[in-house]
Amino acid sequence: MSEKIKRQTTLKQIIELNRIGKQEDLLNILKQRGFNVTQATLSRDLKELKIGKIPDFDYGYVYALPNANIRKRIKSPDEFSNLGFRSIDVSGNIAVIKTKSGYANSFATIIDELFLDEIIGTLAGNDTILLILKEGATFNDLKRALILNIPELQEFIK
Numbered sequence: 001m002s003e004k005i006k007r008q009t010t011l012k013q014i015i016e017l018n019r020i021g022k023q024e025d026l027l028n029i030l031k032q033r034g035f036n037v038t039q040a041t042l043s044r045d046l047k048e049l050k051i052g053k054i055p056d057f058d059y060g061y062v063y064a065l066p067n068a069n070i071r072k073r074i075k076s077p078d079e080f081s082n083l084g085f086r087s088i089d090v091s092g093n094i095a096v097i098k099t100k101s102g103y104a105n106s107f108a109t110i111i112d113e114l115f116l117d118e119i120i121g122t123l124a125g126n127d128t129i130l131l132i133l134k135e136g137a138t139f140n141d142l143k144r145a146l147i148l149n150i151p152e153l154q155e156f157i158k
Contacts, residue, residue, distance in 0.1 A: 019062045090139040095131040
């Protein structure tokens with residue numbers, strides 16, 4: 001896994017588990033965890049991950065992940081594998097995800113709710129999801145985006 005993906009995954013975990021209102025605090029926590037990161041890099045990571053601030057009664061405004069309700073739905077790798085993911089492959093700007101029979105629609109809904117920049121549309125059948133990639137998006141871009149947003153996929157996508 002690349003250093004950027006490790007850093008961004010860690011950043012998402014920090015925000016998911018803590019109420020943090022200042023970039024300076026995020027920067028310090030990342031440095032404590034061994035990431036040599038600048039404020040500019042952190043700002044780019046926050047923008048790329050679509051992390052914003054939401055109102056918080058105790059802290060004013062705190063950083064929050066987009067579509068946090070998806071994280072509530074998938075709580076463990078076992079629960080994720082129960083969504084039926086089997087494989088992913090690509091041909092040109094079309095990716096195909098294979099699932100267990102009957103699971104494609106619910107998994108496609110999760111992907112749709114992520115609003116990934118790399119995907120312009122999904123189509124789900126019984127055990128297959130067709131993903132149409134945005135012009136210029138690569139398979140590696142798609143894999144990275146899926147892993148960043150659904151870390152449980154890391155053990156399934158190589």
